[in-house]
Amino acid sequence: MSDRHLAHWPPGLPRHLTLPQTHLFHNAEVSAARFPDKPFLVFYDTLVTFRQFQQQAEHIAGFLQQVCGVKAGDRVLLYMQNSPQWILAFYGILRANAVVVPVNPMNLTDELRHYVHDSGATVAFVPQDLHAQAQPLVDAAGGECAEGKLQHLIVAAYSDYLQVPTDLPVPAFVSAPRQAIDAPGVTLWSDMLAQQRVPGPLTTGPDDLCVMPYTSGTTGHPKGCMHTHRSAMSTLVGGAQWFARTQDSTYLTVLPLFHVTGMSGSMNGPLFVGATVVVLPRWDRDAAAQLMQRYRISIWQAISTMVVDFLANPRIGDYDISSLQAIRGGGAAMPKAVAQRLKDLTGLDYVEGYGMSETMAATHINPPHRPKPQCLGIPVFDVDARVVDPATFAELPPGEIGEIVVHGPQVMQGYWNNPQASADSFITLDGKRFLRTGDLAQVDEDGYFFMVDRLKRMINASGFKVWPAEVEAMMYAHPAIQEVCVIAAHDERRGETVKALVVLRDAFKGQTTEQEIIDWSHEHMAAYKSPRIVQLVERLPKSGTGKVQWRELQEQERSRAPGAAA
Numbered sequence: 001m002s003d004r005h006l007a008h009w010p011p012g013l014p015r016h017l018t019l020p021q022t023h024l025f026h027n028a029e030v031s032a033a034r035f036p037d038k039p040f041l042v043f044y045d046t047l048v049t050f051r052q053f054q055q056q057a058e059h060i061a062g063f064l065q066q067v068c069g070v071k072a073g074d075r076v077l078l079y080m081q082n083s084p085q086w087i088l089a090f091y092g093i094l095r096a097n098a099v100v101v102p103v104n105p106m107n108l109t110d111e112l113r114h115y116v117h118d119s120g121a122t123v124a125f126v127p128q129d130l131h132a133q134a135q136p137l138v139d140a141a142g143g144e145c146a147e148g149k150l151q152h153l154i155v156a157a158y159s160d161y162l163q164v165p166t167d168l169p170v171p172a173f174v175s176a177p178r179q180a181i182d183a184p185g186v187t188l189w190s191d192m193l194a195q196q197r198v199p200g201p202l203t204t205g206p207d208d209l210c211v212m213p214y215t216s217g218t219t220g221h222p223k224g225c226m227h228t229h230r231s232a233m234s235t236l237v238g239g240a241q242w243f244a245r246t247q248d249s250t251y252l253t254v255l256p257l258f259h260v261t262g263m264s265g266s267m268n269g270p271l272f273v274g275a276t277v278v279v280l281p282r283w284d285r286d287a288a289a290q291l292m293q294r295y296r297i298s299i300w301q302a303i304s305t306m307v308v309d310f311l312a313n314p315r316i317g318d319y320d321i322s323s324l325q326a327i328r329g330g331g332a333a334m335p336k337a338v339a340q341r342l343k344d345l346t347g348l349d350y351v352e353g354y355g356m357s358e359t360m361a362a363t364h365i366n367p368p369h370r371p372k373p374q375c376l377g378i379p380v381f382d383v384d385a386r387v388v389d390p391a392t393f394a395e396l397p398p399g400e401i402g403e404i405v406v407h408g409p410q411v412m413q414g415y416w417n418n419p420q421a422s423a424d425s426f427i428t429l430d431g432k433r434f435l436r437t438g439d440l441a442q443v444d445e446d447g448y449f450f451m452v453d454r455l456k457r458m459i460n461a462s463g464f465k466v467w468p469a470e471v472e473a474m475m476y477a478h479p480a481i482q483e484v485c486v487i488a489a490h491d492e493r494r495g496e497t498v499k500a501l502v503v504l505r506d507a508f509k510g511q512t513t514e515q516e517i518i519d520w521s522h523e524h525m526a527a528y529k530s531p532r533i534v535q536l537v538e539r540l541p542k543s544g545t546g547k548v549q550w551r552e553l554q555e556q557e558r559s560r561a562p563g564a565a566a
Contacts, residue, residue: 005378005447017381060092062197072097077124102258106526156189215357224416236268247274289319296323331463383408480508490561500531
């Protein structure tokens, strides 16, 4: 790897980062000892101190071990919106010596089934508004849990953490009163905590599995990325150091915590330094501005669509957001015009970074003192990142386009239960194990990385990664669909959106409409994956070997996009 980027390294930072050789839960213990009465969580004006956080997480761990039978290394699903319960459950699972499997709360029952079956989880944390999605996966027979079935659901009411009056806009799903649920395997969150169980000793360490976020690939089947406490520690400590965060920082935690960017930068990092996080379960531009003013937010992690909406608020001038010290994010490039409007409003540059579920968030971040627009940044502490020829893996000179490969402490161990996919994702260069990202980029003369395209087939809808093969696999369950090809279509707001070209079975031609397929898809998969455009076609183009020529369809779609002629 070239060292050109070192000329622009953040001033005062070492190039090597010595990582704590500890379990992540130790961070909760240290912050509770240092700052026992300081608020760690703020949720619509209700506060949870560091001491309360540690105590409740330990009660959760005791319940998991003694009631649910969770043992060291067991996987536990975490399927909720951002909330105090999400963060408490995450650390409660870790304190029980188990492994967190974070799941997007937009997923529905059919999608959840794969996570349960593949991870082998028998316990899940769910909110009461999504309980109906998870309950069909519970083994109602009891006894030994059937394969691919859950035994225990811990059901949370977000309103349990609305303990003081607030004038903030609280969504209905958050304010909904706690409900009694009479169903097999269910324990209410409040009942779990009331038992005040004490967990056994902490037996796992830095090289044991910690968290397993799932990511999809060209096979269409979500795969679990195996991260240890060490790899998770790398990005949470690295992010805090890169941006010079302290115990007096206050974060707006609105990026989804099931995603590694929010998990590492807006939860794990703040807990490590003893900072306060102000939690929003869903994006709300007025609530975000109110919280910035009320709690003097200094750090805001955001994706471009949030920033666009934030700046479009006609009331933005009514709020005092002068406390902001850093606005950062990634997932999709920030348009230059939007970044300029943000700087005009706040005086701050939007600092972009780059990472993957496979790398537990960032491997690249722009230097805060010298960011470049629409840029992935430079390799962070101890990361060897190269742009290589995808065929020969020879490193390419500045300006040439190739695949990003990365070696570093944050890279996953591999994919859970999928040795072939793991083998396909890694190469060895100069005696080091590199992850193939599948992303095409180029490096400039300063050593900054710039995204060009994606080697893998992927749609980026508002920062959410959508894998066409996964969507296609689910759409084939529709009785009227004979063939389907999913591609990206231009969308003014989302950047890209999901489009499906569908060939109907003969018996359904003239009877099934495009809108009916859109509605069906919306009922069977997460909203961000669900096709917003369906086009009925007579046939799909195929190669001589019978493979659908999705690239041809994608190029045709791109040629129709606004500005394509230019």
